[in-house]
Amino acid sequence: MSIKVTWFGHSFFTIESSKVRIAIDPFIEGNKLCPISAGDIEADYICITHGHADHVGSCVEIAKRCGSVVISNPEICEWLANKGAKKNHSMQIGGSYLFQWGKLKMTMALHSSPMPDGSYGGNPMGMIFEIDGKKIYHAGDTGLFGDMKLIGEEKIDLALLPIGDNYTMGSDDALKAIAMIKPSKVIPMHFNTFDVIKQNPVHWIKEINESKLSQAIQLSPGESITL
Ligand code: NI
Ligand code: MN
Numbered sequence: 001m002s003i004k005v006t007w008f009g010h011s012f013f014t015i016e017s018s019k020v021r022i023a024i025d026p027f028i029e030g031n032k033l034c035p036i037s038a039g040d041i042e043a044d045y046i047c048i049t050h051g052h053a054d055h056v057g058s059c060v061e062i063a064k065r066c067g068s069v070v071i072s073n074p075e076i077c078e079w080l081a082n083k084g085a086k087k088n089h090s091m092q093i094g095g096s097y098l099f100q101w102g103k104l105k106m107t108m109a110l111h112s113s114p115m116p117d118g119s120y121g122g123n124p125m126g127m128i129f130e131i132d133g134k135k136i137y138h139a140g141d142t143g144l145f146g147d148m149k150l151i152g153e154e155k156i157d158l159a160l161l162p163i164g165d166n167y168t169m170g171s172d173d174a175l176k177a178i179a180m181i182k183p184s185k186v187i188p189m190h191f192n193t194f195d196v197i198k199q200n201p202v203h204w205i206k207e208i209n210e211s212k213l214s215q216a217i218q219l220s221p222g223e224s225i226t227l
Contacts (some may be wrong), residue, residue: 001132005158006224009033010193011055013138013160017131020044020101023068024127024138027057033193035222038062047104048072049140050113051079051121054193060085071104075122079115093125102131107151109142111168128154134227136160137181141190144173148180157227159183159214162190163204164197171204178214186214187225 004016011025012034023043028034031054038058046059046068056076063070063085070080070088077088091097096105105128113121126140128151137151138160159181162168168190169177178186186208191199201218208216217225 003131003134003136003227004224005136005187005227007187007189007219007221008036009221011049011138011140011160011162011189012057013189014041014043015129015131015136017101020099020131022047022101022129023062025049025055025057025140026059026062027054027193029058030054031057031193033221039065042066043068044101045069045071045099046085047127047138048076048080049109049127049138050111050124051076051115051119052113052141053116055141056080056116063087073106073113073122073125075120076113076115079119079121091125093123096128102129104129107137108145108147109140110145111141111143126151128156134158136227137183139177141168144169144177146180148177152180152182156181156183157185158225159186160189161186163188163199163201164191164193165199166196168197171199171201174204175207175213178208183214185225185227186216187219188216 015022074090077090107126109124111124113124205216
């Protein structure tokens with residue numbers, strides 16, 4: 001059974017297996033790289049890493065239409081429920097839960113997490129998905145932290161790492177992150193969406209692939225890989 005992972009610019013990915021369709025941080029309106037509209041997404045679950053508008057995105061619109069279950073921290077789940085995304089499953093950093101489609105574990109992220117209206121949005125998170133024997137780490141928005149070594153012990157098949165700098169780690173720190181996480185494959189995210197996070201990842205991709213630390217893959221928005 002294969003898993004399809006698709007990037008839509010910024011930190012917005014979908015993961016599809018034979019059992020589930022998951023959307024992560026569905027930033028669509030305002031995401032100039034995103035080639036689709038909110039109405040194109042079919043999601044059973046929507047995972048939100050933190051409260052910033054460029055991650056909450058079109059969550060409510062998609063959840064209302066698809067009846068999706070939102071997975072996030074309790075504060076974000078409650079805020080989204082008040083906006084009409086009623087079905088949710090709240091989790092906290094360090095917690096994991098076995099869903100009928102696989103396991104999800106919440107990890108730390110060094111960032112902030114207010115909601116788009118300034119309400120308290122709890123702690124920002126990264127997420128490790130274990131689906132059909134494959135592990136995918138979505139780092140959320142984060143700076144580099146030494147406990148990424150512990151994530152490395154999880155044997156990650158695919159890491160989705162921010163490289164945009166300014167709001168998250170940049171490409172140099174993302175290289176240090178890869179040395180700790182040791183993912184089989186890595187895809188860069190959270191860059192080129194805004195002027196302050198402009199990056200050309202070509203050199204970064206080349207450096208990783210030459211170092212053999214991991215296999216780095218640059219997707220075009222809307223493009224997928226299969227695990
Ligand atoms: Ni953020
Ligand atoms: Mn962000």
